Amino acid sequence: MSVFRETSLILECPKCETINYLDPFTFWNFKGKIKCAGCEAVWAYELVNGTRTGPPAPAQGPHDKMPGYAQSKDWKSITDPAKVNKGPQAREDFQGKPIPITKSKRGKPVSGAPLKPEDLVGSRPKAFAK
Ligand SMILES: [Zn+2]
Known part of the structure; x- marks a missing residue:
């Protein structure tokens, strides 16, 4: 049992123990299904003002969102765009240089x-x- 399980914006996968970081910008008020970046299990999770209402519950896909960043049990970062969300952009239409x-x-x-x-x-x- 890890202290991460009791915190809210950090979802430690009960199955594979991958630590899924839920970025506060997009997960502050959230109710839906999150796909674990480690084992691709889908979890139902609810956050109100950045505080979780309960532990993750197993759910069936499809998922609503992926974590913003994830880390495996042996501290290897998971940044594969197929497994974690892209960072939120200040301007959705930003192309890499000013318009x-x-x-x-x-x-x-x-x-x-x-x-x-x-x-x-x-x-x-x-x-x-x-
Ligand atoms: Zn997992």
Whole structure:
């Protein structure tokens, strides 16, 4: 018996003892089925404000979510994208670099995009040179 079993955002698999870390951003209020990253067993689990309502109960697939990160019994990390969730992104449409914009949310012109020589008047962007 490990102390991890009594904590809430850490789900220690009762079957294979893999430690599944449930990231607080997506699991803070959660009710559903979680797939263990170690043995792929599915567990019913409920969290209210980051506190579990009871120990994991065996359930049938399909699972709702996978843990954010997992660690095996001998402390090897499991980061296989087929077994753990991708980290939550601040912007779901983030592509790896900023999205060029020329207008703000309020419709005002902003300098948020690379400029080509034909967009310039002298050294000023056309949007600002009136
Ligand atoms: Zn397991």
